[in-house]
Amino acid sequence: MVSASTWRSDLKAADRYDNIERLKTSIEARGLSALGTSQKAAFAAETEAYNSSESRDEYDSACKAIVEGVPRIPETGYPTPTGPGISIGRYQDCHHLASGLVSEVYRSSAVALKVITETRNVEPHNSIREVKILNQISHTSIIELVETFQDSEGRLVLVFPFMPLTLAKVINNGSLPEDLVHSCFHDLFSALAYLHQNGIIHRDVKPSNLLLASPNGPTLLADFGTTWHPTLSLINEPADHKVLEVGTTCYRAPETLFGNRSYGTSLDMWAAGTMLAECLRRPPKPLFESRDTSEDGNQLGLILSIFKTIGTPTQATWPEAMDFSTPPFEWYQEFPGHSWEELLPSACESGKDLVRGLICYESSKRLTFNQARHHIKL
Template sequence: MAAASAAAGARKRAAAAQDPTACGSGSGSSPASKRRRYALGSADDYEQLDVVGEGSFGVVIMARDRRTGGKVALKRIHGAQGFDAVRIEAACQHACRGHPSIVEIKNVVADAKSGEVFLVLEFVGSSLRDELPWSRPEDLVREMMRTLIDAAKKIHSSRVIHRDIKPENILVSAFGVLKICDFGSATFMKPAGKPYDECRVGTLPYTSPEQLAGNRCYGPAVDMWALGCIMGELLTGPPLFGGDMTEAELLADLSAQLGALLQELRLEVLPELSPAAHEVLSGLLAFDPEKRLTAAEALEHRWFTETASKASSYCN
């Protein structure tokens, strides 16, 4: 079945219930939804070439589309997660289609013999993690962050929260274009005040304070915190937070010392960082999610707009 059909079906069910389904174990699915049949495409249409990624979620395989000859990525989800997890991931990613910095989902297919289900994705290349931990100049970081924040704006305007933005989930194309991938932890937004099934998903060094505190009524601000962590990492090299800390230790550290950590970063680690860049970094890493920059607000900040205005004046 085409990804568009899977996404449309997911959206119709969510709209009927007025409760978009959060990604997870799929335990909230009704028996009727579990019995629903999907006419998936065939995995035989793709020649599997090489494993390019593997983790707890499953395996990513570079493959060739036998019909077009083009390269694609096949993501095989581990069977324990069930088809509901595949369906919701496909729906979340399909909802964000059309943005140049979000990996495109092309199809959902199945192997008739093994019963395995694959997401067929745009093939991009290596991850941003492979290009860390060296630091980058502010001008380059600004352009990278502009791309990533604009992608987050598209994700959030599509009523999706990614929940696992990190360097491993940002791919770098042969032309240097950044693309957010892996919507395996993504969820459709719930109404304000309605809790998600999980208080914390994703990866600890990029997890927001509200999730660390056990708050299940979070919102898209969790993605903006992760982008702030990535911005700091691009500027300095190593991750800003986490290390060998537990969730409780990291929360206590952020609660007590976040302001001091950002000030130290500004004055001692990155003394040449512009005031505007520091404002964006501090805005993305605001401890209170209500005070954290949204994607739209961040893109309107002078760190981005003044540079764009200068570039436009040079062209004229």
């Protein structure tokens, strides 16, 4: 057996070149050249396999997996910290991970600290309500709130178990293995079943809010900063007058784009469907296009993308929209949309059926959490 110290020196340049050529062909066939030129992408993939493998067998297996379209899921989505971190409360060596509209997230060993940087509540963001909701709920597929405290600057800090990956980071790595998609969405639908049975609407279901404890799961739903609760939210948001600016970019449900303030839990099911469609595409790609929420025209762009992708709705396909403050039925142009066979050519029939049942204009006709959970046979 060739030792780890000699296998690289015994590997011929011609063998590495052959692997790069095979990788180049695979990348072009799978439409991944958008990552750069196919030659550069192939070279980078081979180099990563060469540097990270401990033996010739592992190197060959890594290259073969990429050629066959089986992605190598990273162990963590975050770079190794360099240099000393900062102190937050009693937590030492805290390193910055991400920033949001009202918070910053840090890691300290086995925990993640969400530091609320905006002292005023910017509805629907409400950190006090978030803490109350997290203290009331408990589910194996929902992130656990470990504790809260105020730091030296008087800022509220929420402490959670650290999770090394998000579904967003896995998606960025390339096509997802079928068993991982199945596992992630089984856990997501279980979490939504628990929330919806208690009348709670998450309102920001998206890949970056699905945390993975390992490359194989389990998956936990996180970030309850904009969640609607049937009792805790009523003072600021009555059930029939909810905030419309919820959800993120391409995962926003159409009812919020046309002024329906009485939306319900099916809002989350639309978002789950768009996310599932993204994961079933090869390579993964958002189903709808949308600019960042802060950019002008982001809502109009998303509406246009939805209509062009799945077809402009009619009074027959979206009867509830006739009562919206801004009905969508007088558009200057009608789009026929595409079939799910066109949009998800690589997905199995059960996967297409599940997406079709979730991405439906009429909210009452979308699959419920239990229907989706028992339907998931990707």
